[in-house]
Amino acid sequence: MLGPLMLKHHNGPVEPRLRAGGQAAAISLELELTLERILGRLLPRGTRAALINYPNHHNVGDPALYLGTIRVLRRLGVQMTYRCQHRTYSRDSLARELSRGTNVILINGGGNLGDQYPQQQARERVLADFPDVPTIQLPQSIWFANHVNLGNFATVVSRHQNLTLLLRDQASYEAARRYFDAPSTLCPDLAFGLGPLPRPLLASQDVVWLRRNDRESADPEAPRRTLDGVESIDWLDASPEEAVGGGFGVWLLHINRRLTENVGRVPSLWHPLARTFDPLAGRRLAYGCRLLARGRTVVTDRLHGVVLALLMGIPVVAVDNRKHKVGNFVATWLRDTPDVQLASSHDEALCMARDLLGAIPFTAAARSPGT
Numbered sequence: 001m002l003g004p005l006m007l008k009h010h011n012g013p014v015e016p017r018l019r020a021g022g023q024a025a026a027i028s029l030e031l032e033l034t035l036e037r038i039l040g041r042l043l044p045r046g047t048r049a050a051l052i053n054y055p056n057h058h059n060v061g062d063p064a065l066y067l068g069t070i071r072v073l074r075r076l077g078v079q080m081t082y083r084c085q086h087r088t089y090s091r092d093s094l095a096r097e098l099s100r101g102t103n104v105i106l107i108n109g110g111g112n113l114g115d116q117y118p119q120q121q122a123r124e125r126v127l128a129d130f131p132d133v134p135t136i137q138l139p140q141s142i143w144f145a146n147h148v149n150l151g152n153f154a155t156v157v158s159r160h161q162n163l164t165l166l167l168r169d170q171a172s173y174e175a176a177r178r179y180f181d182a183p184s185t186l187c188p189d190l191a192f193g194l195g196p197l198p199r200p201l202l203a204s205q206d207v208v209w210l211r212r213n214d215r216e217s218a219d220p221e222a223p224r225r226t227l228d229g230v231e232s233i234d235w236l237d238a239s240p241e242e243a244v245g246g247g248f249g250v251w252l253l254h255i256n257r258r259l260t261e262n263v264g265r266v267p268s269l270w271h272p273l274a275r276t277f278d279p280l281a282g283r284r285l286a287y288g289c290r291l292l293a294r295g296r297t298v299v300t301d302r303l304h305g306v307v308l309a310l311l312m313g314i315p316v317v318a319v320d321n322r323k324h325k326v327g328n329f330v331a332t333w334l335r336d337t338p339d340v341q342l343a344s345s346h347d348e349a350l351c352m353a354r355d356l357l358g359a360i361p362f363t364a365a366a367r368s369p370g371t
Contacts, residue, residue, distance in 0.1 A: 039072060051083045088349075098133060212302060
C-alpha cells in the first residue's frame with residue numbers, strides 16, 4: 001500500500017466547501033453546477049468526444065456516474081462519437097473516429113485509477129496509443145497497492161502530451177499532483193450530474209444497510225448481523241438479470257453480451273453495442289435506487305450509496321471502505337451536509353442512523369416526492 005496520502009481521510013481545510021446547512025437539493029445543484037463549470041472550460045460546445053471504459057456491470061454506482069456524465073455532456077453540447085467498454089476498446093476503431101473529426105478522448109470516471117481493476121489496462125493502452133490527442137481522465141479516486149505499478153503509470157502519463165486529470169477527492173488530487181506530470185483539477189463525482197432523483201417507492205425499513213462484501217470492504221462481516229428494522233443488502237447480491245428488471249432488460253442484456261463477444265471480430269459492431277449502454281445503465285440505476293429507497297435512512301460503505309441517497313433526499317450515514325475513498329469524498333465535498341454523517345465504525349453508524357430516524361417524521365421519509 002502507499003503512504004498516508006493515499007489512505008487517510010483529508011481532514012484539513014478543503015476548498016471548495018459546501019454551504020453549511022444546505023439541503024439535499026441545494027447541495028445536488030451546487031455540485032452539478034460545479035461539474036458543468038469545470039467540464040465546460042475543458043469541452044467547448046461542439047466538441048466531438050470518444051468515451052472509454054463504459055461500466056458494463058450492475059455495480060450501480062458506475063452506471064450512475066456514467067449516466068451523470070452523459071447528461072452533463074449533452075447539456076454542454078458535446079457530441080459522443082465513440083464509446084467502448086474496457087474489454088472492447090479498439091485502437092483501430094478509435095483511430096477511425098479521430099480521423100473523422102473526433103477531437104478529444106474522455107476516460108470514464110469512478111474509483112478504478114490504480115492497480116486493482118482491469119479498467120486501468122484500457123486507460124494505459126489509450127494513453128500510449130494516442131499520446132498527442134487531447135485526453136481527459138474524468139473524476140477518479142486514486143489507489144495503488146504497489147509502488148512499481150504507480151511508477152509505471154506515472155511513466156505513461158509523462159509520455160502523454162495533452163492529458164488532464166480530474167480527481168474527485170482532495171487526497172487523490174494531492175496524490176496526482178505529487179506523482180503525475182499532468183494538469184490536475186479537483187472535481188465532484190459525475191453521478192451528481194444526474195441532479196435530484198425521485199424516490200421510487202415507500203420506505204419499508206428503518207435502515208437500509210448497503211454493505212460491500214468485496215475487496216474494498218473494511219469490515220465485510222460486520223454488516224451481516226441481523227438487527228430489528230435493519231435490512232442488510234448489497235446491490236451485487238442480485239443477478240445481472242435481476243438488476244436490469246427482467247423482460248425487456250434481460251433481452252437487452254442478451255443482445256449486449258452477444259455484441260460484446262463478437263465486436264472483436266467485427267469492429268463495426270461497436271455502433272449497435274453502444275446503443276445498449278444507456279438503457280442498461282438506466283435500468284441498473286433504477287434497481288439501485290429501489291434498494292436504497294426501502295429505508296427511511298441508509299448506512300453504507302459504498303460511495304455511490306451515499307451519493308444516490310443524497311440525490312433522493314434520504315439521510316445517510318457513511319462508513320469508510322478499505323481504500324478510504326468514501327471518507328475522503330465526504331470530507332472534500334459533504335463535510336457540512338446535515339443529511340450526510342460520517343461514522344468511524346459500523347456500530348457508530350447504526351447509532352447515528354437511529355439518531356437521524358428520531359429527527360425524521362415517518363410520513364416525510366416514507367412518501368415519494370410529489371405525492
